[in-house]
Amino acid sequence: MAPGDCCVPPPCSKYVGRGVEEKWDDLDVYVTGSPNSSSAVVFICDIYGWEVPQTRHLADKLAASGHFVVLADYLDKDYFFSPNPDDIYDGLPAWLEKHSKPRAIERASRVIKTLRGKGVKRIGAMGNCWGAKITIGLLFGDKGVDAAVMNHPSFLTVDEVKAVKVPLAIHAARIDNVTTPEMAEEYGEILSKSPENEVRTKSYVRIFDGADHGWTTRYDENDEPARKRAEKAHADIIAFFHEQLQSSMVVEIKEVTRPKLYESV
Numbered sequence: 001m002a003p004g005d006c007c008v009p010p011p012c013s014k015y016v017g018r019g020v021e022e023k024w025d026d027l028d029v030y031v032t033g034s035p036n037s038s039s040a041v042v043f044i045c046d047i048y049g050w051e052v053p054q055t056r057h058l059a060d061k062l063a064a065s066g067h068f069v070v071l072a073d074y075l076d077k078d079y080f081f082s083p084n085p086d087d088i089y090d091g092l093p094a095w096l097e098k099h100s101k102p103r104a105i106e107r108a109s110r111v112i113k114t115l116r117g118k119g120v121k122r123i124g125a126m127g128n129c130w131g132a133k134i135t136i137g138l139l140f141g142d143k144g145v146d147a148a149v150m151n152h153p154s155f156l157t158v159d160e161v162k163a164v165k166v167p168l169a170i171h172a173a174r175i176d177n178v179t180t181p182e183m184a185e186e187y188g189e190i191l192s193k194s195p196e197n198e199v200r201t202k203s204y205v206r207i208f209d210g211a212d213h214g215w216t217t218r219y220d221e222n223d224e225p226a227r228k229r230a231e232k233a234h235a236d237i238i239a240f241f242h243e244q245l246q247s248s249m250v251v252e253i254k255e256v257t258r259p260k261l262y263e264s265v
Contacts, residue, residue: 015221017056019063019071024114027107028073030056033063039122039247040068040115042108042138042145044131046214047080047095049073054217055128058234065238066247068120070111074104074134099130105137112144122146122245126237128217129154129178139164147202147244149237151216154178161190167202169240171233175212202244206236 019032030050041062045055050073059069078099084090108125115123125148127135132153138145140163147167150156156179168191172184188205208215208229216233219226 015053015057017053018060019056019069024070024072024111027111028077029111030059030071031069032056032060032071033066033068034249035068035118037066037068037247037249038120039066039124039241039245039249040070040120041124041126041241041245042111042115043069043071044074044104044108044125044127044134045071046129046131046217047075048218049075049077049079052217054219054221054230058217058237061234062126062238062241065242066249067124067241067245068115070115072107072111074107075099096130101133101137104134108134108138109143112138116144122247124148124241124245126151128152129214132156136160136164139166139168141165147241149240151233151237152176152179152211152213156183156187158186158190161187162194164191164194164199164203165196167198167240167244169203169236170205171216171236172205172207173211173213173215174207174209178213181207208233 017030017032019030022029022031043059045052050071056071059071063069080092080095082088082090112123123145125135125138125145127133128151132150133155135148135150136156139148145166149169151171152173153170170184170187172179172181174181184205184207191199191203191205194200210225211229215226216230219230221227
């Protein structure tokens, strides 16, 4: 398989999440952090689901920085797995059709509505890979999201990026067959020309050298360079939400650096 493929499964991890699993209507959710926080992050996972230890670790890191985090199982435990060891994409089109974007957006919108009902004042959305395609559907008009992060996004369109109404941070990989560096740079240019002042001035695209698709939550913990790249992205995510959500419970973050419009790190 080629580096940068979106369908490479995550390596094993011994990490045990600090949150708890609950049922919100028809959704299984992993919640972590203080429910009394004034800010929350709705985390939408990739095609391998909400149970991946590295994914829950990132959710816990965001919670430790002061936000209430909701990681829901929008896939109903039907995670993607290719039946063909020689073709990691085998079955993906049918799987994507089954897990439609409109249904996932509707369910994520209900999570946001629930959080607003609990008194949360500022809400961020974050999507990885497939989850980014769902996340961007929450950024048009008044969907209740105040800022968003996308990590190694998949299946975005130029028109969708043009329609974004809130500050957006995109963390892209240098080695990615799905969202190439050139595509990521184009998204950055679009955001820089947005008619929305907050989008234009607070959004950014950062391309990580040496990283391939999925690196923020599919890294091997025993691979030091891969782990450090993931940790750098995690720090950027925390800093972005710290600045945009301003939680009442955020711990002090000594330095918040805003990347240039788009840059490599």
